[in-house]
Amino acid sequence: MNNTIITDLHVHSIHSSDAKNSIEENCLSAISKGISILGFTDHIDIDYPGEGVFSKLDKNVYISDINECKKKYFHDLTVLTGLEIGLQPHLKEITDTLSKQFDVDYIIGSTHCVMGEEISANGLFKNRGMIESYNRYFEAIIENISTIDNFDILGHLDFIERYYPSNDKILKYENHSTLIDIILKILIDKKKALEINTSGYRYKLGKPHPSFEVIKRYKELGGEFICIGSDAHFANHIGADFDKAKNMLIEAGFTRYHYFIKQQPVSLEISL
Numbered sequence: 038m039n040n041t042i043i044t045d046l047h048v049h050s051i052h053s054s055d056a057k058n059s060i061e062e063n064c065l066s067a068i069s070k071g072i073s074i075l076g077f078t079d080h081i082d083i084d085y086p087g088e089g090v091f092s093k094l095d096k097n098v099y100i101s102d103i104n105e106c107k108k109k110y111f112h113d114l115t116v117l118t119g120l121e122i123g124l125q126p127h128l129k130e131i132t133d134t135l136s137k138q139f140d141v142d143y144i145i146g147s148t149h150c151v152m153g154e155e156i157s158a159n160g161l162f163k164n165r166g167m168i169e170s171y172n173r174y175f176e177a178i179i180e181n182i183s184t185i186d187n188f189d190i191l192g193h194l195d196f197i198e199r200y201y202p203s204n205d206k207i208l209k210y211e212n213h214s215t216l217i218d219i220i221l222k223i224l225i226d227k228k229k230a231l232e233i234n235t236s237g238y239r240y241k242l243g244k245p246h247p248s249f250e251v252i253k254r255y256k257e258l259g260g261e262f263i264c265i266g267s268d269a270h271f272a273n274h275i276g277a278d279f280d281k282a283k284n285m286l287i288e289a290g291f292t293r294y295h296y297f298i299k300q301q302p303v304s305l306e307i308s309l
């Protein structure tokens with residue numbers, strides 16, 4: 038398989054408690070799928086509600102596993118050290134500390150919790166309709182990315198769709214345009230990348246996160262930095278549905294996509 042997108046910047050290994058494959062197994066899968074730049078983004082969710090299950094990343098083992106594969110596969114694969122950090126407004130300083138401690142290539146900032154509760158726990162949806170729930174989620178993202186500066190990529194912007202308890206749960210941009218535009222403008226002002234996260238296809242939503250309309254809107258507003266990630270929790274999901282992501286980017290008018298080395302963007306051409 039070669040879809041001409043050669044980066045996958047959102048990959049979880051066994052260093053995340055909800056993922057299944059080692060760093061090395063993921064590297065081998067990436068090579069077999071024509072991915073030549075692979076970024077690991079295991080979870081750090083500080084003050085995660087409940088058991089805090091995503092906060093058990095062992096820095097030394099993580100970095101040593103990544104470094105081992107960097108050396109072993111350098112002919113075929115550039116391996117990047119990333120983190121997916123669960124943003125919450127009170128964690129502003131922590132992202133700075135973590136970026137130094139891990140000497141990261143980049144940080145994906147994701148909003149996994151709203152009002153101190155995980156989205157998948159459904160508390161957000163209690164006594165709220167779909168539009169109101171999604172608006173509350175977007176307000177939380179705005180608060181997080183206004184407060185916190187040290188992230189490079191906004192993760193899975195509309196992934197709340199995964200969890201809304203109804204079959205009819207796909208977001209319509211026009212219902213949330215004011216809040217989504219605020220998010221996109223903050224990203225553009227802060228020179229942060231928008232992630233195209235293809236996991237939505239695996240969740241049977243028939244779309245990436247965010248929706249095509251949102252990707253197009255980011256471009257219209259002047260957004261430049263696009264990163265592509267599968268959010269793989271299994272090695273065989275690396276690069277999944279990247280052909281669809283590529284077509285959407287072309288249709289939205291993008292000619293380039295990006296990855297980060299030591300938190301500096303590097304651009305690649307989208308080849309046809």
Ligand SMILES: [Zn+2]
Pocket residue numbers: 121147149192193
């Ligand atoms: Zn996430």
Ligand SMILES: [Zn+2]
Pocket residue numbers: 047049121268
């Ligand atoms: Zn993830």
